[in-house]
Amino acid sequence: MEKKVAKLGVIGLGPRGRDLVWTMTSIEEIEITAVSDTNPNTFKEVYKMFDKANLRRPETYTDYNELLSRQDIEGVIIATHWITHIPLAIASMKAGKYAGVEVGGAASIEECWQLVRTYEETGIPCMLLENCCYGKYELMVLNMIKKGLFGEVVHCECGYGHDLREHLAGQYPPNNRLYNNIHRNGDLYPTHGVGPIAKMLNINRGNRFVSLTSMASKAAGLKDWIKKNKEPDYELAKYDFVAGDVVQTLIKCAHGETVLVTHNITLPRPYSRFNVVQGTNAIYMEDKKGIYIDGKSKEEVWEPIDNYYEEYGHPLWKKFEQGGVKGGHGGMDHLLLKAFADSVINKAKTPIDVYDTAAWMAITVLSEQSVNTGSTPVAFPDFTNGKWINRGDKITSSYSLDEVVY
Amino acid sequence: MEKKVAKLGVIGLGPRGRDLVWTMTSIEEIEITAVSDTNPNTFKEVYKMFDKANLRRPETYTDYNELLSRQDIEGVIIATHWITHIPLAIASMKAGKYAGVEVGGAASIEECWQLVRTYEETGIPCMLLENCCYGKYELMVLNMIKKGLFGEVVHCECGYGHDLREHLAGQYPPNNRLYNNIHRNGDLYPTHGVGPIAKMLNINRGNRFVSLTSMASKAAGLKDWIKKNKEPDYELAKYDFVAGDVVQTLIKCAHGETVLVTHNITLPRPYSRFNVVQGTNAIYMEDKKGIYIDGKSKEEVWEPIDNYYEEYGHPLWKKFEQGGVKGGHGGMDHLLLKAFADSVINKAKTPIDVYDTAAWMAITVLSEQSVNTGSTPVAFPDFTNGKWINRGDKITSSYSLDEVVY
Known part of the structure; x- marks a missing residue:
């Protein structure tokens, strides 16, 4: 065939x-x-x-x-x-x-x-x-949650921490992303971090984002980088950047969970997606590559999450690994595009759908609204118009992010 | 004599x-x-x-x-x-x-x-x-800031992450701290983390906290612990706890710096004060015991902060260490009480003063106000009545947290 x-x-x-x-x-x-x-x-x-x-x-x-x-x-x-x-x-x-x-x-x-x-x-x-939904550890933690290892998930953190100063301010004319930093103050890039967390929290399928509040620090990083690395007559030295170096957004979910989203791209730092997932039974922290499981981990000690890969690695990633991890972003792009293609081939719904797309992309707008009105809380639109409460159309392919298909 | x-x-x-x-x-x-x-x-x-x-x-x-x-x-x-x-x-x-x-x-x-x-x-x-102001690494980072190593400080994080479930819910009648968890929703214990950060940001001496917004997760941790560890007729099983398991507060400072304060004591986790200090030239993270210095650290790699202890360790701590670290909380209590005694003996001002005390303790009240009005931003009172702009009474003893006295 x-x-x-x-x-x-x-x-x-x-x-x-x-x-x-x-x-x-x-x-x-x-x-x-x-x-x-x-x-x-x-x-x-x-x-x-x-x-x-x-x-x-x-x-x-x-x-x-x-x-x-x-x-x-x-x-x-x-x-x-x-x-x-x-x-x-x-x-x-x-x-x-x-x-x-x-x-x-x-x-x-x-x-x-x-x-x-x-x-x-x-x-x-x-x-x-x-x-990042198809990242190795994001998939693994999703699998652990579905298997009950975290108990009730209460709080998550995520975001995008990446020193992009040279990329942004290093060339003139400004690139597309820099234009945003020049003109918009808010979380300009929330989706990378929020995507996997939204799936872990069943957002738009039994849960939803209900409100957020956002705060932006001053914008000192790009100015400083230009001063240290360019001549005084460099064109971008005349620019102001309105996007705060660090923007943090607190999101409240319908079932009382909280999510901290961070955007942090114009100061020196090692890369991070800041992932933290904390439940009544366990906590995972990306920056420690660590997990702590109640009654299982030694008290007060982070365990390497890799200790649990054999037992809890996501079947999709394990299969992918057998064929040799390929493509950009440590293989995530590859899996993601395969997921898209799989839906197209089967004329099926996509594992990340239009409601996810709208909710994740909307964070930028809502964050700007909150930042620019002094961190007022902002209500989150329900893009499903109430369907989130009882949707029955879970994705059942092996690319599903709603459940783990073996 | x-x-x-x-x-x-x-x-x-x-x-x-x-x-x-x-x-x-x-x-x-x-x-x-x-x-x-x-x-x-x-x-x-x-x-x-x-x-x-x-x-x-x-x-x-x-x-x-x-x-x-x-x-x-x-x-x-x-x-x-x-x-x-x-x-x-x-x-x-x-x-x-x-x-x-x-x-x-x-x-x-x-x-x-x-x-x-x-x-x-x-x-x-x-x-x-x-x-915690006199903690080894808190003092060291303060010293690094004063020496310019961080450049312009833009964003800080701090807080109190300590699994106190057994301490809180393990005995009946409720202890003093548990009473707060039963009745109050907000950051019940901000001072531990905020103190050192406030000193690093010159709060009340040229800078001040101007506003905050606070969000609380649901309260699932203590209920869950009691269910897993006690009989159904255990008295505290009937109690509700209004304090969210994770409360996060975003504080804005007069000069545009932001501070994230976290209170996280009723879910399983290893201890942390969540310290992060990020400036235009460097970032420190307690959970990594790491520092990254622009142009000095290897790209994308956290360095152990201990690599810099010889050069940047705070003179007060170094002297303290020579005599052998004593007392509770890894020596911090000892130094703190010595600092208090030193002020009493010399009839001098204390290194943490009444304005610091008021501002740090007020965070609990303001956090409750924000949480209980849906994360509205709350203005921070200026307890100095304008004196913060140009105060001239810096502490000059070796216990000073305003400057580093050698």
């Missing part, structure tokens, strides 16, 4: 788009039939990848509408500028193509609602390409 | 009071001439300590007013129930005796103001017996 393949298009061929294309050339369930970018110079780079992978070169377009009008495309990967992700996802769904949206916060709550409405009208899924 | 001695009284001889008495019997600069407790059974325990230390037994009183009326007492250590600390500190100052107040949050903002007014009327100092 012929192996089934998802025929995908890619819109946006900047560095992130090209990374994803390169990862996809190694996934045999994916065939990229067309790509699109407003800058045709990017096509050469993409051709090289296809030649190297010994694959047929895709069609190229500078107008994404032409790509969306192709009959042979079933799904679209969107990796353009942050503020165009949602409009393009809507266009994809309207064209009958699964929308795979790269990360980035939303710009308004209204566009999140538009995304949800479009899904409900078209029935075409939309999936945030949230990398 | 005769060695100078501070003549102190102690009010409150519960477990914490007796701990402090025991520590003080080994400090030759302190002479305890009288102790007081409403329960005279505690006196026997105290006598034993003095006999063991070969010291003259103190006078004992069940009415603290009798202790305060003694002419030979210069300072008083207050270790009673939490809600009596401030009234007793006020009584001590009015009696002309330095007030040394054990930790615990305030119950109202008004009583913090009363404390401040009493100091301003009497001129008698009041010092929070905040243990």
